[in-house]
Amino acid sequence: MTEATVDLRASPDELRARLKNPDYTPPLAQAVPLGIQHVLAMFVSNVTPAIIVAGAAGFGFGSNSPDFPSLIYMIQMSMLFAGIATLFQTIGIGPVGGRLPIVQGTSFAFLPVMIPIVAGQGVAAMGALMGGVVIGGVFHFLLGTFIGRLRFALPPLVTGLIVLMIGLALIKVGIQYAAGGVPLIGTPEYGSLANWSLALVVVVVTLLLKFFTRGMWSIAAVLLGLIAGYIVALAMGMVSFANVGNAGWVAVPVPFKWGFDITAAAVIGMCFMAVVSAIETVGDVSGIAKGGAGREATEKEISGATYADGLGTFVAGIFGGLPNTSFSQNVGLISMTGVMSRHVVTYGAIFLIACGLIPKVGALISTVPITVLGGGVIVMFGMVAAAGVNMLSAVKWNRRNMVIFAVSLSVGLGLQLEPDALQHLPKTAQILLTSGLLPSAFLAIVLNLVLPEEVD
Template sequence: MFSHEHSKEHATDVNYMPPLFEAIPLGIQHVLAMFVANVTPPLIIANAIDAPPEMTVFLVQAAMFVAGLATLVQTLGLGPVGAKVPIVMGTSFSFVPVLIPIAQNSGLPAAMGACFAGGLAMALVGYFIRHVRFLFPPVVTGTFVLLTGIILLPVGFAYAGGGFGAADFGDARHLWLAFLVLVVTLGVNQFFKGFMSEMGILAGIIVGYLVALPMGLISFSGVAQADWAALPRPFAIGLEFVPVAIISVVVMSLVTTAESIGDIAGTVIGGANREPTSKELSGGVMADGLCSSFAAIFNAFPQISFSQNVGLVALTGVASRYVVAIGGAFLVFAGLFPKVGAIVTTIPSAVLGGAVIIMFGMIASAGIKMLSLVDLNKRNMVVAGVSIAVALGLKAQPDLYAGASEGVRAMLDSGLIAGAVVAIVLNLVLPGRERELHDEVVPSQPAE
């Protein structure tokens, strides 16, 4: 919180720079709130493709570096790019269900190439944002978020069992360790107050890590081999443009735009006590897209505004974009030191499992909350119900499309793409859309 000498006007002013002795800890606090969630997607994808330890370290390092730069672009701006509000950027969980089958079937370069193209598509949506928002009403975005959480849950339970392909998968020590992390995380989140309650995930992982040490589940050999410092290497993984992979990620990028809009609005409303301007929304979504393309060049996955930091802005009452920029600079610094990434990769799969099960469950809960704000009439229930049925049905029965080409199978394997497309199409073609959009509350925009 600001000290008493600072007025409430300063606290809600996105352009105010507090004294460094306040700004630095507040900025680091933002990093602590998002750090685990930022490095978990590359850990999951690397584990799913059985990447060697040095590759996993490299992906984690890239995730930290790119998230830091993306946060600086989003907060400080680069011409029309960037919302210039206190938005923390990081690696998006939403793309994980889509990128895993792409990386498994077509390779990591194909996943990076698809992410590059998807970022450009998202940036284009940001530029024309006023003209495309009709594609993503709450019934579509709520269904999408709900499906993301549900489809990711099996990944979380695979981690809890010891990780994909583990020789001792399901061993009791993995299950008890995951359960311990889950209990600690829930306990801190529910029984502590203020900022400490936001640190539940971090607390659970730290406790699980300390317990895993005497169990012999942690090896530091990779840490010893990692360099102390290293500059980022663009195109180290490379970009390969596979059409069906591009289609999958572009669809995800378009749908994820709605998440970005919601986070920007939530940050500005919760921190600055006003609605976001069209310029802020457009610049923010363009930053998400262009930073995602930049991330692919620098061996990282798509970037998106982090919802947990939206709540942190409201909790602290500090809306200064410069505070968040300090956190971004800290992430860039951490991304330049591979040993930091190597330490992160020593976290046992079961420890991560206990944490991400909660993360993924909360994503699904967020989708339910979004749908609860929708008029669940017959039309909207059909949009949500059919989309969920298609997504989960295809995911559960891959033999239904076993005869399709490899590219089509890669696009359908996650289930999420099919579900998202069905939601968008049904919303466009079913009667009642005009009345629904007319009734939807559109925030008033202040003069720019």
């Protein structure tokens, strides 16, 4: 850290120049709150994928099985390795790390691939998932050597469709959670007024804060909406703290917690999503450099950030964590605060690591009723789909591009909605194709490369 205090004699221009310098460190009294602010902006989005994967596997919310503590462990790992991966970015190791204020966390983008791999198979399926995460992390790391050369194959037509498909694939999960959770489908409690009322509290409070407040109140709208829903759930007697009392105070990550298996579906799916994640990171690094420092990102920063993505994912997979990538919501936070210091984000990373080593934090998060979480993910998953539509707005909608979009969307969404259409294919092919995301992305990339451009 190069600076420890603010020179009060510095001119406004000098102060602005310092704030745009990634190596500048604001005073501790400013740096720590700014770092915690970054954590609050990404916290819910970071732990939610672990909760959804655990629920899909069968040891998530509302489970009374002996595997339920595994959910707490997964939440811990989400926080711990988000912090560690963020340190890879901000501090760096050799060529690894963009050395920019990049916040890492578990991305929703991987969920459409991870859910079919573990669906209904309990802890036994987690070894195969971790095999995919580890190998995908290695592949992601290698992308750092030539990531710039892939950008030509992923114009807004392709990237927008991919992001849209991610959102569409997850919206069903949000509705199921808001109605009471996947395990409750077919029971009288599923879709009850009590469940929906909690979810609606979260949605309404989130919207009110997002659009009628400013600053941190608006940035942390989803988190505060969840807190509001949680308070209502407490008043309704729908929260149990039994698991908090049983959880320990300190725990360390366990290597190969879930075992390690290599399956074609997990490896292919994770490697494909590594490409998508790497392109997202390029966009985030570019956004940080432009919004925070008013300049273009360098090739060294882009490749270093991609290396850190891959290394963070690899290490997380070794200890039973999920893939890590850069978090886009924090890019906007840097533009808003005007503070480009990577060391500010380092303080946030240290806070995440501390939380990840305390099981009681994970246990407390697991007390949030699934319907409350459902309200939050309805907003978050809808925003993912909306982000895809926004990216597609930059596309020139001629006949060629409309055909590419139509075919890719129809095939991908159709296979997702009707998975039995592929019942005669091998299991690996079923898992990959019924995700919807992979066939849509594959078709969009190939068609965009082979179909001739229309002449005006």
